[in-house]
Amino acid sequence: MVDELAQAEAAVAACVGAATWAMSESDLVAVIDASHRLQQRLAAVQLAAVRDLDGRGTAVAQGASSTAVWLRERLRLTVPAARRLVDLAAALDAGASGVRGALAYGSITVEQARVIADTVATVSASAGVEAADKAVGVLVDWAGQFDPTLLRKLGGRILEHVAPEVADAAARAGLEAEARRTARDRHVTISEQSDGRLRLAGSLDTEAAAVLRAVIDPLGGPAGPDDTRTPGQRRHDALADVCRLALRTGELPEHGGDPAQVVVTTAYDTLLKDLDAGALDTGLALTSEAVRRLACDASILPAVLGGAGQVLDMGRQRRLITGPLRRALVLRDHGCAFPGCDRPPRWCDAHHIRHWADGGPTSLTNAVLLCGHHHRHIHHSDWTVRLGGDGHPEFVPPAWLDPDQLPRRNHYHHRT
Template sequence: MVEELAQADAAIAACATAATWALPEHELVAALDAAHRLEQRLAAVKLALVRELDGRGTARAQGASSTAVWLRERLHLTVPAARRLVDLATALDNSNPEVRQALADARITLDQARVIADTVTTVHNAAGPEAADKAVTVLVGWAGQFDPTLLRKLGTRILDHVAPDIADAAARAALEAEAARATRDRHLTLSELTDGRLRLTGTLDTETAGLLRAAIDPLTAPTGPDDQRSPGQRRHDALADLCRLTLRTNELPHHGGDPAQIVVTTSYDNLAGQLSAGTAGTRVQLSAGTLDTSLQLRAGNPDTGLQLRAGLPDTSLQLGAGTLDTGLQLTPETVRRLACDATILPAVLGGTGQPLDIGRQRRLITGPLRRALVLRDRGCAFPGCDRPPRWCDAHHIHHWANGGTTSLANAVLLCGHHHRHIHHSDWTVHLASDGHPEFTPPAWLDPEQLPRRNHYHPRT
């Protein structure tokens, strides 16, 4: 076998370097079909080898805890992929010689073999070996017409063909088995990238998938004809909106004694945009002597679920960036945007950053003031947006860090998307003579820069 595989390896290596551009189209198609057949035949050989090695205990003899772990090191696979390989090799060897032969003959693909093996196991447990043998014949025949996804769907009703007298009861058993597999395989992985982003990967069970779709689908629609976001970007932003909405409910469990929140740390001078090169921290005279001080800001009002702290020594934030409690950094513009709906907590810090004197919290756009803002704007005030108030932040028209007041005359409701947009674009907002917000577009969008209003939300 080793010599024959070596010959096949040499032949395939020659094909890998062949000039495919020189082949006519019909030969390209024929070569693709041949390569696909070889792939399935090799998969059958690979499964036979894995099953024999697993049966002999080679992995444990060589010091591995299991065949799957040994395959991970030997073939550089992930453990889940290696485990699926071992499970399929075992299933085909024990009870599915017809499926194994169909794969060796390239009449089915490896993915179809997995589907058939799972389905036949369920049928065997529900109706016995005779029905399982009939199921193999039916499924292998269907595999010539249907892809693995549709084949799995058809397999849920296979007993209607091979054992109709127990089909309903077996269908329930198959559904329960599928649910058990989904529960077993459910997982969510959060992988932190070096630049502060997060990669989400995982598999949701059926119920959770339904919950996620029900919650996220209404938020993924384009905001208007000018929305240039891709579907993936809209899903990303919808997940962010969903998280903000959840944080505003104040119903999440406490974490370490505090409400669920994010924490951003920055210096007050950086936040206000007034830090100049070489400027030392503000100094105050205390009875014990002169100590470095700064200001700590906490944005943690119940509506946003955010916490913004400004108060580390100036030398720790030379770039003016904000730092999350996870150690990742945010741009100054993002920190300023998050600070729009902040709660302020002054704090005097020593030279090493320890708090020496904590002042009393002073709430910003919350409580009665936010309720008045909701009554006035009815939702996101940006022209054409239909986001309701519970998905909106309170934005300071004249930023509080630049001297803006916390009042109804200096506030406007904006959804997360338009809150970011107003901070990173040339749009401006002001209150008209009737007290309602108007937005002035940039000159490149409207040379006349005529003010625009949101006419979607009903007014009283």
């Protein structure tokens, strides 16, 4: 076998330098088909060798802790990839000889073989060896039509084809096992980075995943034809909007004796003159622009600081956009007022048209509802907002977008 593989390697090496650019399209397709088939057949050879090497304990005898670790060092694989190789070799040896034969013939791929082996193991445990043998034949046939992802989905219903008498009971058992597994593995990890950002990672159970998708998907869509955010950025902003909505409810548990809140510290002159920056209560810095934006729809708690920064006096909270005023704003704007946006009022901040720190009054004539995305957009871009003659907000685009700078309005929300 070693000599034959050496010959095969030499034959492949001779093909590497071939002038593919001079080949016809039909020949190029034939090369792709043949090389792909050869990859799968070579994989079958490699898996057989891994199976026997693992069975002999060669890796441990050579000082490795496992065959997977030995393969990682030998082939420079990642540990997960090496483990998958060992697991698939064992699965093909344990009871999926038909799968091994299909892979050796090149009629299925390695990924399809892995899916079939997993499915056959489940069938064997649920319905016995005879049903498992039938499942191999059915799945190998399906592999000629479906990719691994769809093949795995179809494999979830294979018992309906090979052992219908136990299909319902097995399906229930499978769902219960899946529920236990997802409940056990559910977690969210929040890692704080040095620049103040957070990295989120985790695994949600089925129910929590459905709730999250129901919220994030509609909020994560483009806000309009001019929305240049990536899908990932839109999902980020949608998650932030959900958190802001939760803060607005006033129903979150108290934290340290206070209602849940975001605390930003800044000098009054900084807020007035748009200088320097502010700081969160976690110690992380914010730009002055971010502080001004957060102050648009916030409770302001004045603190008198001494020269060394000591707190000398704390004032009372003063709601910039009061309950009755916000309700009046909702009745007027019906949601985000930016042209083309369909965000409802509960997702919106109350933006001061003329910032209160610049002397702008807290009044209906100086306020407009904006969703989180368009609130940031107004603060960062050259768009301006004003009230038209009828008292409704209108937005003036920058000159580069519209040389005539004709005011635009939101026509999505119903007006009375």
